[in-house]
Amino acid sequence: MTHRPLVHKTAMPGLGLSAGITIAMLSIVVLLPIGALLLKGANFGLSNILEVVTRERVAASLYLSFKLALLAALFNLIFGVLLAWVLVRYRFPGKRFLDAAVDLPFALPTAVAGIALTALYAPNGAFGSVAQEIGWKIAYTQMGIFIALVFVGLPFVTRTVQPVIEEIDREVEEASATLGASRLYTLRHVILPMLMPAALTGFALALARAVGEYGSVIFIAGNIPLRTEIAPLLIVIQLEEFNYDAAAAIGIAMLVISFVMLLAINLIQIVSRRRMGHV
Amino acid sequence: MSDATLHTRRHAFRAATEEAPLLRITLIGIAVAGLAILVFAPLAVVFAEALREGWLAAVESLGNQDARSAIWLTLLITAIAVPANAAFGIAAAWFITKFDFRGKAFLITLIDLPFSVSPVVAGLCIVLLFGANSAIGGWLVANGWPIVFAIPGIVLATIFVTFPFVARELIPVMIEQGRAEEEAALTLGASGWRTFWTVTLPNIRWALLYGTLLCTARAMGEFGAVAVVSGKIRGQTATMPITIEMLYNEYLSVAAFSMAALLTALALVTLLLKTLLELRHADQLAAIRRH
């Protein structure tokens, strides 16, 4: 008698229809294709996957993808929190325009971003030529990939942190001031910890986006094996050579590493939320 | 002495919850400069490069057969993928917010999954499931319904990468609005469909439009997943982003940037509509940001 029913039945209509559409589309579009990848990997075998992944060129591309994604997400974490603070707390002309512009990387197709950034940072480009005069090369180096990844991940942290800043109770800041804390001390020890959980969510989203990013990177990267070749590009190359097993092996490695990283971030987040007293 | 007086007076005019003017101006400066370099400069470059040889060259490059077919294909894909996603989003949000069932959190995680999968890996998955080498794909090809290197594959890849968009916008709004209005309609004798059309839909329409808008922007611009499944056949499976890549690699810079400018203009329109929606219907959309 005490077994829990799968669905609690009420008078609300449309259970079969909505559940049916949801599960059918989820299966056809997402679960079956991902299942096909995992099946391919299972048939290929763990030792073969490891053999592919540890090839020098593959390992270098995976390392590069994750390293630069992490760096870009870190940059966005800091700049994104700063931007969110400025956009919520300060009044200045053109603020609304700036606020709308934050979403541009979401709206702009990645291929467009890719060729635009390349035109900008190539040695004959507007920024590239300036950089060259001081002896820097940005396009076709890891620096160029970093910039592309910063671009695509830019909105995430700002958009998750903004609503939290809006809801901060001003009395908490005032309390800190009445206790003798300087403004900087208040920012550092009162405000920042409040923003951390949301900022970490944005960081995780930016990271996930950057790890898998392809369109905006391949134009500016130069794609030199071992130096500026990202993991998604290597998958595309394997596919073009009909090397499905190797492509699947790299794809699975990316899924696994992403999964572990996101899990780690979730754990940090749970800890920091618990410390804040709201889970 | 006079220095000290000035100092305290300045403090007296500043609220306890404000930063010193110098710090404030510095932070605003960093924000503006950062966005100028990271966002506005690339945007300006797209149009500058497109118009490098004048308006005429730019417009002309969009008029040829391949360009027109790419534009047509992108519109077609968007016209299929976005309504499919909207239908899914409504069904999923209804299922998740109107019923209590086990495994709800897990289902939401699965719906969000495409956000953390690389578009290239998404394309790879579709190739592995429906490619000519797979069991399903081989059978489909033999019967004359190829998926990969054809339009259905591009549609599937586009739906995959935009999968969570509409559902994610609707779920928080529908959670916040609760079930009572629907229940009231039912007790007044309305059928399920009538309840949906006359009570639920009017309450979620702005959030639905918002999600659809984000979905449209992403669907038109998707590159990584489409690059893998399309086969890049000129005039047949080359979408606008794919065409940009092909033109760029052939050093047809003006043509590549002209098409890019067209896509950018569409993205800017999307952004404008989105901003207007946020201004006019802040109350309904606020729920999205709170969750």
Add this chain to the structure above:
Amino acid sequence: MHIDIDEIAKTFGGTTALLPVSLNIPSGALVALLGPSGSGKTTLLRILGGLEFPTSGRVLFNGQDATGMTVQERRAGFVFQSYALFRHMTVFDNIAYGLRARPRNQRPPKAEINRRVTKLLELIQLPDIAKRYPTQLSGGQRQRVALARALAIEPRMLLLDEPFGALDAKVRKELRQGLRDIHDETGLTTVFVTHDQDEAMELADLVVVMSMGRIEQIGRPHDIRDKPATEFVREFITT
């Protein structure tokens, strides 16, 4: 219409909301389901209205088994705790909703709908608010509109979930009398849920005291006050 509740039980997941309970409500009665939160009173009301279905047991309307009847077929005028007014519709459209939702062959003509809505607005003593939206009304006005909307479908019974819960003390007193008047005028069998013993005692013909999914006592107000059947009732009544 008289209502019989026969051994109704309800569990949500692993938790029990209602132990098997039985209750007979005579035709035309005004009944209060009284109890603290979590006592199962709202669950019982929602089962009567067809919004929830019992795990076991039966509901009978006029002696006929109605357990499996859909919410639409029941025609129970239901007033929700939050009122659940349709926020995108005017007061007029809210009240007319149930009439317009009827199948075409049973739908009254437009003029008839107009007439009935106007009459209901007069009944709730708010004849001038037809064009307003729910957000433009006070709490007391919203409650009365919700009541008018429920009455518009010519219900077979009236079910109210904490009808005065969201109102301040003064308005509450006025509306209590309003509900009593409407009940006496329509003669509808009426069941309302409350946690306020004064409200139950003052308004109802029959009070059902509930606790932890169980019915503790059924009786007329003065019986409950003078002869509490259990320790729980005694404590609940005196506090």
